[in-house]
Amino acid sequence: MKTYRVKAVRESDENVVLDILQNLQRQGTIVFEEEQFQNRAKEAAPATEEQVQEIIDEAELGPYYSEKEAKKILHL
Secondary structure, eight states: OOOOOOOOSSGGGHHHHHHHHHHHHHTTSOOOOOOOTTTSOOOOOOOOHHHHHHHHHHTTOTTTSOHHHHHHHTTO
């Protein structure tokens, strides 16, 4: 079995594509599941201490704030 990602080229064609996929599913030809990328929080690994320091350095907060304050400002 193969998995494919289908994307409508134009937003106006989304309903047409959806209808086709739903018809194929009703016929038992495919299993159709919509992925919810926008609504699902990204599953990311926590930043390493090195990455946190790099973020603080790039934000140029180091000279003005303590590390704890910078982390709070950047929501790290």
